[in-house]
Amino acid sequence: MGSPIRSTVRLAVAALGAGAVLLAAVPAGADAPPPGSPAPHGVEVEIPGPEQGGEAGSGHIHVPAAGRNKVPTGLSAAEREADGEVTKTVDNGPTADRLDVVVIGDGYTAAELGKFHDDARQKWAEVTAVEPYATYRNLFNVWTVDAVSRESGVSGDPDRATTRDTALGSYFWCEGVERLLCVDQPKVDAYVAKAPAADLVIVLSNSTKYGGAGYNEPNPTLGYEGISTASAGNAKSGQVAIHETGHSLGKLADEYFYPGTPGYEKYTGPETAEPNTSTLTADRMRDTRSKWYRWLGEQSPDGGTVGAYEGGGYYVTGLNRPTDNSIMRVLGKPFSLPGVEAMIAGFHRHAHTLTALTPTDRTLRTRDRAKISVPRLASADGRQLAVRWYLDGHELKRFAGRSDVRVGELSLSGGRTHKLTVTAEDRTPSVRDPKIAASLRTTVGWSVRR
Numbered sequence: 001m002g003s004p005i006r007s008t009v010r011l012a013v014a015a016l017g018a019g020a021v022l023l024a025a026v027p028a029g030a031d032a033p034p035p036g037s038p039a040p041h042g043v044e045v046e047i048p049g050p051e052q053g054g055e056a057g058s059g060h061i062h063v064p065a066a067g068r069n070k071v072p073t074g075l076s077a078a079e080r081e082a083d084g085e086v087t088k089t090v091d092n093g094p095t096a097d098r099l100d101v102v103v104i105g106d107g108y109t110a111a112e113l114g115k116f117h118d119d120a121r122q123k124w125a126e127v128t129a130v131e132p133y134a135t136y137r138n139l140f141n142v143w144t145v146d147a148v149s150r151e152s153g154v155s156g157d158p159d160r161a162t163t164r165d166t167a168l169g170s171y172f173w174c175e176g177v178e179r180l181l182c183v184d185q186p187k188v189d190a191y192v193a194k195a196p197a198a199d200l201v202i203v204l205s206n207s208t209k210y211g212g213a214g215y216n217e218p219n220p221t222l223g224y225e226g227i228s229t230a231s232a233g234n235a236k237s238g239q240v241a242i243h244e245t246g247h248s249l250g251k252l253a254d255e256y257f258y259p260g261t262p263g264y265e266k267y268t269g270p271e272t273a274e275p276n277t278s279t280l281t282a283d284r285m286r287d288t289r290s291k292w293y294r295w296l297g298e299q300s301p302d303g304g305t306v307g308a309y310e311g312g313g314y315y316v317t318g319l320n321r322p323t324d325n326s327i328m329r330v331l332g333k334p335f336s337l338p339g340v341e342a343m344i345a346g347f348h349r350h351a352h353t354l355t356a357l358t359p360t361d362r363t364l365r366t367r368d369r370a371k372i373s374v375p376r377l378a379s380a381d382g383r384q385l386a387v388r389w390y391l392d393g394h395e396l397k398r399f400a401g402r403s404d405v406r407v408g409e410l411s412l413s414g415g416r417t418h419k420l421t422v423t424a425e426d427r428t429p430s431v432r433d434p435k436i437a438a439s440l441r442t443t444v445g446w447s448v449r450r
């Protein structure tokens with residue numbers, strides 16, 4: 001299930017004539033769709049906002065889990081050979097300690113796999129140009145999985161009637177919405193399963209047409225938090241993918257809303273679970289020390305100061321958002337300060353701040369070294385992770401910042417086993433919540449003996 005607000009708010013979107021879209025509100029908490037709308041089916045996705053207008057999204061809709069495809073003609077022996085190849089495109093360390101992004105292409109023929117790899121690198125460059133991805137880029141691995149399509153391009157591009165024979169059945173005009181780029185989820189999952197431990201999945205369509213979709217239901221079997229679809233050759237489509245990771249990694253709510261849509265005039269439910277929408281005013285947040293009160297009045301990267309701006313979580317009133325125009329409302333904008341904090345928390349849920357290079361399962365003796373590797377941060381101020389060493393719980397200040405320590409340097413007393421531990425901690429000023437701050441460190445330890 002999605003987060004509480006998104007699971008109780010459903011927009012049934014029906015196509016009218018030539019692609020006009022009717023937004024029909026379902027009362028919060030109601031399971032039955034409004035009369036006349038199709039029964040919910042398949043999976044829930046977020047629809048990106050229109051290309052012009054800036055809105056990050058335009059609601060959620062149930063779409064079929066299956067894709068739309070020409071009758072597949074089957075791969076030749078040579079194509080089968082190329083299909084399913086896994087490449088670690090960005091290697092920042094072991095999968096267990098990094099956030100692993102899996103990129104799969106659709107609508108690339110065997111001859112176009114080189115282009116797919118270029119497109120994957122380009123799309124990752126677009127993502128990591130945005131904070132806090134830029135600072136934390138070395139916490140990520142990027143894997144590509146080659147999916148060979150019989151035909152180049154995807155269905156629904158350039159026009160609605162176009163169908164192509166592609167590996168993942170990607171198609172624009174999903175549920176009648178031109179910019180909604182859906183995929184065949186079981187087919188995507190079959191390729192995801194070839195890569196080790198995906199945390200996040202991006203499906204790139206070999207297209208320049210604006211579009212995307214956010215599949216933000218975590219997959220408990222494969223372990224990923226969500227799938228974003230994007231057009232490889234459309235930069236704005238990359239912004240949709242970043243917005244979607246705001247949901248999947250940051251657990252952030254949408255900050256856009258629907259003026260003039262029945263049912264969305266005023267939110268009257270309980271306080272929301274997400275860190276970026278609230279029923280509270282700024283004064284009330286301060287008084288009760290809740291939600292984003294630690295950021296109130298600060299200058300936010302997306303412009304303006306953090307406050308409680310009316311409207312958010314699809315409602316025009318009754319819910320507030322931290323800033324006027326963060327990426328959770330407007331594509332191409334940065335995350336707000338509370339949004340950055342939530343994203344960093346999400347990164348650290350999957351990534352560790354240090355990796356033990358010396359195995360921790362045996363006792364180290366005088367001549368042995370305890371070695372670690374620590375990812376470099378790429379923040380503008382040059383700040384790095386703080387590395388601290390401890391012997392039997394007492395800090396060894398002289399070793400601070402080192403990535404290896406020789407047991408002979410520890411002046412151990414003989415006759416017993418000691419415990420050597422090392423901690424790498426992210427003391428970023430972008431996190432103010434002590435609970436999140438406490439999650440930004442990793443500790444490993446060894447038994448040591450003279």
Ligand SMILES: [Zn+2]
Binds near residue numbers: 254
């Ligand atoms: Zn959204």
